[in-house]
Amino acid sequence: MTFAGAEPDRSARSFDLVKTFLIAASVILLSGMGVMGLWVSERIEEAASRKAAAIAALYVDGVVAPYAQSLLLPDGDNTQARAGLDASLARGLMSSQLMAFKIWNLDGMAVYSTAPRPVTEVADPEALKVAQSGQVFSELKAAGASTAVGPEARRVPLLEVYAPVRAPGTGHVIGVVEFYDDATALKVELEDARSDSWVAVGLVTLTMLSILFLVIARGGRVIDSQRALLQDQVVRLSALLDQNQDLSRTVDQSNRRAADLNERFLRQLSADIHDGPLQLLAFASLRLSDRNAPRLPKGNQALKPDWQEAVVSAIVELRQICRGLSLPELEGQDTGTIIRRAIQAHEHRTGRTVPLLMPVEPPALPHAENISLYRVIQEGLNNAERHAGGAGARIEVDVNNQTLRVRVRDTGKGFEDRPGEHGLGLMGLRERVIGLGGEFDVAANTGEGTVITVSLAIPPP
Numbered sequence: 001m002t003f004a005g006a007e008p009d010r011s012a013r014s015f016d017l018v019k020t021f022l023i024a025a026s027v028i029l030l031s032g033m034g035v036m037g038l039w040v041s042e043r044i045e046e047a048a049s050r051k052a053a054a055i056a057a058l059y060v061d062g063v064v065a066p067y068a069q070s071l072l073l074p075d076g077d078n079t080q081a082r083a084g085l086d087a088s089l090a091r092g093l094m095s096s097q098l099m100a101f102k103i104w105n106l107d108g109m110a111v112y113s114t115a116p117r118p119v120t121e122v123a124d125p126e127a128l129k130v131a132q133s134g135q136v137f138s139e140l141k142a143a144g145a146s147t148a149v150g151p152e153a154r155r156v157p158l159l160e161v162y163a164p165v166r167a168p169g170t171g172h173v174i175g176v177v178e179f180y181d182d183a184t185a186l187k188v189e190l191e192d193a194r195s196d197s198w199v200a201v202g203l204v205t206l207t208m209l210s211i212l213f214l215v216i217a218r219g220g221r222v223i224d225s226q227r228a229l230l231q232d233q234v235v236r237l238s239a240l241l242d243q244n245q246d247l248s249r250t251v252d253q254s255n256r257r258a259a260d261l262n263e264r265f266l267r268q269l270s271a272d273i274h275d276g277p278l279q280l281l282a283f284a285s286l287r288l289s290d291r292n293a294p295r296l297p298k299g300n301q302a303l304k305p306d307w308q309e310a311v312v313s314a315i316v317e318l319r320q321i322c323r324g325l326s327l328p329e330l331e332g333q334d335t336g337t338i339i340r341r342a343i344q345a346h347e348h349r350t351g352r353t354v355p356l357l358m359p360v361e362p363p364a365l366p367h368a369e370n371i372s373l374y375r376v377i378q379e380g381l382n383n384a385e386r387h388a389g390g391a392g393a394r395i396e397v398d399v400n401n402q403t404l405r406v407r408v409r410d411t412g413k414g415f416e417d418r419p420g421e422h423g424l425g426l427m428g429l430r431e432r433v434i435g436l437g438g439e440f441d442v443a444a445n446t447g448e449g450t451v452i453t454v455s456l457a458i459p460p461p
Contacts, residue, residue: 021216025209033205040197045140045190049159052186053138057163060177063088068103068165071111072175085112099158099180103165106132106175123178124162131162131176138162140183140190159183254431273318281311330370335362338370339406342377343395352390354381358397362404369456372432373406379429380408380452388412392449399458408452414444426452 060068067088070081089101103112104123130137139160146158158180165175330338336358343354365373377395384393392411397404426442433440439455 022209022213025212025216029205029209033201037194037198037201040201041194044193044197048186048190048193049138049140052159052181052183053136053161053163056138056159056161056179056181057136060163060165064177065165068112068175068177069168071103072105072165073167082112089114097182099156099182100178101180102178104128104176104178106173111175123176124160127160127162127178128176131164132173134164134166134173136161136163140186146180157183157187159186254435330374331367333370335365335370335373335404338374339377339395339397342374343381346378346381346385350385350390352385352393355394356397357394360399362397362399363458365404365456366459369436369438372429372436372438373454373456375432376406376429376452376454377408379426380410383426383450384408384410384412388449402458403455404458405453405455407454409449411449414448414450429454 064085067081067085071078071085085101089098098114101112101114102110102123105111108123108125108128110123127137127139137160141158141160143155143157146160159182160180161178163177163179164173165177166172167174330341333341339358339362340356343356346352347354381390381393384390388410389412390410392409394409396407396409399405430440433454433456437457439453441453442450443453444450
């Protein structure tokens with residue numbers, strides 16, 4: 001059971017769910033992508049700087065170290081060392097990239113520089129400390145970020161390197177070489193690597209977001225279908241609950257009506273016995289106790305005294321009442337036979353012939369339904385006999401759409417049909433038929449006769 005407006009609501013809820021997830025997942029994944037991209041970029045830059053610094057350190061150890069040792073050791077030839085450094089730095093692979101070159105002793109004093117330096121020039125304390133410990137310090141500086149080089153060198157990005165100078169034989173650090181290389185090409189390589197890393201991270205993030213979007217979209221559809229199923233079940237359960245409440249009220253009303261009908265039936269039975277047989281028996285008792293009652297001549301036995309006739313009439317009436325209260329043995333009889341037996345019992349009692357219109361033999365009904373049919377036919381024919389003198393009484397039976405329908409008709413004077421004002425017998429039969437899941441209808445109009453119709457469902461074979 002669904003409603004016309006349910007599907008758009010489900011689609012809207014599904015869209016809201018997917019939209020909410022998409023926004024949340026996008027924020028999380030894009031944040032993660034940013035953090036990952038920055039981390040990868042920093043790692044690439046650090047790796048490139050370390051690689052360049054290692055190359056520079058090798059250059060220092062292989063080319064600069066002999067001259068730097070002469071400048072730093074007390075017994076070294078400073079003049080020859082300076083000339084050798086000038087010549088080495090003026091040629092070779094690094095000559096075109098070298099922006100500045102300095103040698104510092106352990107006291108932080110510059111013992112060599114490629115450019116005239118002010119008296120107050122000092123080295124970077126942190127970098128100098130790292131190099132004095134025997135490690136290579138490197139840092140990539142943006143254009144204009146360093147004051148240790150000339151104006152021309154500040155226009156390009158620089159790679160700052162502090163490399164230790166070791167004493168021959170002992171390997172102890174005796175000084176530090178500081179130099180600055182043109183990092184333009186390195187900067188370009190870093191930008192390319194950074195761009196490639198951002199593209200790779202972006203593609204991975206987009207792929208993850210797409211996969212998660214497909215998963216949550218499918219999950220949203222499943223949730224919507226489950227929600228729709230649960231809503232349908234709730235609607236069906238609510239309908240069943242309403243039906244159950246209606247049935248409970250119907251059962252309560254039927255129980256109250258049944259109690260009322262039983263009480264009315266007992267009162268009617270009491271009245272029938274009191275007004276009929278008991279009156280006759282009381283009359284007979286009085287006549288028997290009257291010694292002065294006239295006696296019939298002995299030779300005239302064909303005539304019966306009035307008290308005897310009263311007793312016989314009382315017995316007849318009592319038998320009729322008992323016969324109406326009990327049914328003949330119906331167990332094991334088919335439905336068609338039971339219908340015929342009800343008609344035959346009425347014909348035997350009244351001496352009237354009741355036509356039966358039954359084109360086909362009806363299917364067998366359960367025992368409770370058969371008893372109800374017998375009672376309906378019995379009550380309908382009795383009413384026709386009592387109120388219409390049996391005029392036009394007949395029984396019609398037909399089977400249609402797995403339903404057995406029985407009609408009891410008469411062409412008497414009828415009565416004004418007022419629901420709830422039917423006789424005790426009809427009210428009891430109505431309750432019995434409705435209790436079996438059937439339908440009971442009385443059609444009666446003044447001057448047009450009466451039709452009692454009973455419809456019962458045929459059980460599957």
